[in-house]
Amino acid sequence: MSNISNAVDSLANTIGTLEPQVSAETDLQNLMTVEAVQKVLHRSRASVYRYANTDTLILNPPFDHTRLNPESRQHKEEPLMFHPNEVARFAQDVLKIKQVIIEINQPPETLTHQLLRQVLAELKIIRDLIESTS
Structure with missing residues (x-):
């Protein structure tokens, strides 16, 4: 027993x-994909990539308060993913969007x-x- x-x-x-x-x-x-960020910010895909804090030589560049900082990646092939709070911060502080509403639906x-x-x-x-x- x-x-x-x-x-x-x-x-x-x-x-x-x-x-x-x-x-x-x-x-x-x-986490938000580039497409999700694009929809929230009402910007083109190219604009989102332009805003993103990326570097061809450095996989995970240091935080830059003037750029949209993606989450850390293990490989360059991984897609850029963004935390909703970072997207909201960027929209308010850099793009000067007054009211930002980001909804996250639980799977x-x-x-x-x-x-x-x-x-x-x-x-x-x-x-x-x-x-x-x-």
């Missing part, structure tokens, strides 16, 4: 550690996440049954 209880604990811990990974993916999804919960929640609920029920019989 203790082996089953240990297995349930192990699985519950494993599923519990998956939660931060899912929220980290959600945080990454909250829907994935099927995998729903299944993991159901598995965890069933494992908790099994654990309670095992503990009640011991």
Whole structure:
């Protein structure tokens, strides 16, 4: 019986550690692409690239308050992604846009996440049954 209880604990811990990974993916999804910035600022794609703080020699140049600073990248091939707060700061401070409204819609919960929640609920029920019989 203790082996089953240990297995349930192990699985519950494993599923519990998956939660931060899912929220980290959600945080990454909250970043804005060049197209999203283009729509928010009502500027052309070329303008967004002109505003962006990029350099052909430096992958992640230092912060420049007069430019639109993208998030850090690991490779030059990665697309430019911008944090919504940075886009709002740039719009207000540099472009002098008075009112900036940036809406971020949370992505829907994935099927995998729903299944993991159901598995965890069933494992908790099994654990309670095992503990009640011991």
